[in-house]
Amino acid sequence: MIAANEIKTKGVSSIEEALREHSEAMITVRGKEKYVVMRVEDYQHLREAELDAALWESRQDVENKAYKTQSIAEHIQELFD
Structure with a gap:
């Protein structure tokens, strides 16, 4: 410290x-x-690991059909409801 x-x-x-x-x-x-x-190298490695985890999670969502298909207007309306 x-x-x-x-x-x-x-x-x-x-x-x-x-x-x-x-x-x-x-x-x-x-x-x-x-x-x-x-160190910058360690930070970049950490960010890469975070992005890999996010990509894996997104692929799991697609595989499990855990997503919505909607228009922009529907999406905006959902945000404000």
Whole structure:
């Protein structure tokens, strides 16, 4: 964990130091965990995994016919009902 005050005094080097030992680092503000920082490569890997999961879920919906076919007007009406 990195305190926000440490980032103020040490700058990015405090983040780099934390990421040498861990794949992610928590930043605390007033003693409470508030932010997570990680390397861009790790973030991209995480996003890719999220997109893969969303694609799998969508394919399951299609396979199980868990979707609606409707016009734009019907869809908008449903949103406001």
